[in-house]
Amino acid sequence: MPKEKLFIINPLSGGKDKRIVEALIRGRCPESRVVFTERPGHGEALARECPEQIVVAVGGDGTVSEVARGVIGTEKTLGIIPQGSGDGLALHLGISRLPLVALEEIIHGHTEKVDYATVNGRPFFCTAGVGLDAEVAWKFASDKKRGLARYIHISWDLWKGYKPDTYTIIVDGVEHRLPAVIVTVGNANQWGNEARITDRASICDGMLDVAVVQPFKSLEIPQLAAKLMAGRTHTSKRVTYFRGREVVIRRSAPGPAHFDGDPLWLEEELHLEVVPAAFNVIVPFKHKI
Numbered sequence: 001m002p003k004e005k006l007f008i009i010n011p012l013s014g015g016k017d018k019r020i021v022e023a024l025i026r027g028r029c030p031e032s033r034v035v036f037t038e039r040p041g042h043g044e045a046l047a048r049e050c051p052e053q054i055v056v057a058v059g060g061d062g063t064v065s066e067v068a069r070g071v072i073g074t075e076k077t078l079g080i081i082p083q084g085s086g087d088g089l090a091l092h093l094g095i096s097r098l099p100l101v102a103l104e105e106i107i108h109g110h111t112e113k114v115d116y117a118t119v120n121g122r123p124f125f126c127t128a129g130v131g132l133d134a135e136v137a138w139k140f141a142s143d144k145k146r147g148l149a150r151y152i153h154i155s156w157d158l159w160k161g162y163k164p165d166t167y168t169i170i171v172d173g174v175e176h177r178l179p180a181v182i183v184t185v186g187n188a189n190q191w192g193n194e195a196r197i198t199d200r201a202s203i204c205d206g207m208l209d210v211a212v213v214q215p216f217k218s219l220e221i222p223q224l225a226a227k228l229m230a231g232r233t234h235t236s237k238r239v240t241y242f243r244g245r246e247v248v249i250r251r252s253a254p255g256p257a258h259f260d261g262d263p264l265w266l267e268e269e270l271h272l273e274v275v276p277a278a279f280n281v282i283v284p285f286k287h288k289i
Contacts, residue, residue: 005032005079005106006052008043008067010059014084021058021083021099028103037063044070053077054282056106060084061126061192065260068279069123072116077280079106085148086192086261088126092203093188094287105284112289113277114203117187119270124259127191127198128272129184130251131213132162138256138263148193164215165251171210172244182213185247185272189231192261196231200241203289206276210242247272 007025009018018036025034033052037043043063047055047070056079057067064080071078081102082090096102119128136155143150166179184191186198186209198209216224216238227236234241249270257266283289 003029003031004052005029005054005056006046006050007032007034007056007058007081008046008063009034009036010043010057010063010083011036013059013063016083018058018083021081024099024103025058028107037066041066043067047071047076048074054079054106056081058083061086061088061261064089065123065125065262068116068125072123072275072279075280077111077282079109079282081106084192084261085151088190088192088261089188091192091194092126092190092201093281093283093289095284106282109282109284109287111280112204112283114279114281114289115187115206115274115276116278117185117208117272117274119185119257119259119272120266122259122264123275124187126188126260127184127186128257128259128270129182130167130249130255130257130266130270131165131180131182131184132158133182133184133191134256134258134263135162137258137261141263159218167212168248168250169210169212169242170248170250171242172246174244176212176240176242178212178240179215180212181215182211183249184211184213185209185249186211187274195228197228197233199231199233200243204277206274207243207245208247208272208274210244210247212240212242214238214240245274 043066047067057064058081080090169176184197186201188203189201190196201209
């Protein structure tokens with residue numbers, strides 16, 4: 001694997017001090033460049049324009065997604081040192097959340113060619129969707145506090161007054177109409193923190209997985225949460241699961257959506273499709289995805 005790498009560090013992700021990670025990188029990979037992002041979109045531009053063939057995102061899912069957007073369409077390879085609050089894509093790929101271990105995995109790992117997906121033309125790499133989790137992501141993005149505990153607090157506050165929408169979901173041309181609290185489309189299997197919402201998803205099968213969480217009572221939350229964390233979401237009686245290459249989601253009005261943890265405001269109709277075997281990523285040695 002080439003020695004020269006570009007490490008792109010988001011200094012703000014996860015509320016973590018990146019100076020320790022920077023020191024680890026400079027000590028272990030002195031021949032490589034380290035650059036800190038300065039604005040939204042900076043990581044994507046750096047990844048696309050750099051001469052290095054290995055580009056490492058150091059940050060959370062938003063940072064990874066941004067850097068990956070700069071890698072797709074090139075022959076470059078993405079590496080990840082997770083430093084976020086969720087780190088969904090890194091966990092799906094088996095990458096350690098310990099910086100030193102993740103760095104060694106980049107040095108000694110192997111390259112796999114994986115899929116990405118798009119929602120209304122915007123690339124995403126882990127999950128995208130609408131419903132309660134998108135509302136939470138929208139509110140969480142503007143909140144001054146970070147971390148899993150704050151995310152759960154916001155989720156509970158919104159859940160108490162939440163009114164589910166009814167969605168038309170078309171998977172490879174087959175139409176389904178369902179009331180739902182959450183509709184998640186996964187290229188990978190999780191939101192982050194091992195919460196595997198599209199638990200059967202593979203990032204290299206040329207397919208998208210759709211988990212539709214139908215209305216449920218508050219008393220059912222512990223059971224749903226247990227299945228989510230155990231990677232058994234598809235077995236819940238409140239979850240309807242689909243798989244396909246192209247997904248259309250229609251809702252009653254424009255509103256929040258999310259992709260790779262970042263919120264955005266989208267139209268009533270979302271069009272999602274997979275781009276198979278589209279870019280290279282480093283995964284830990286002997287790890288199969």
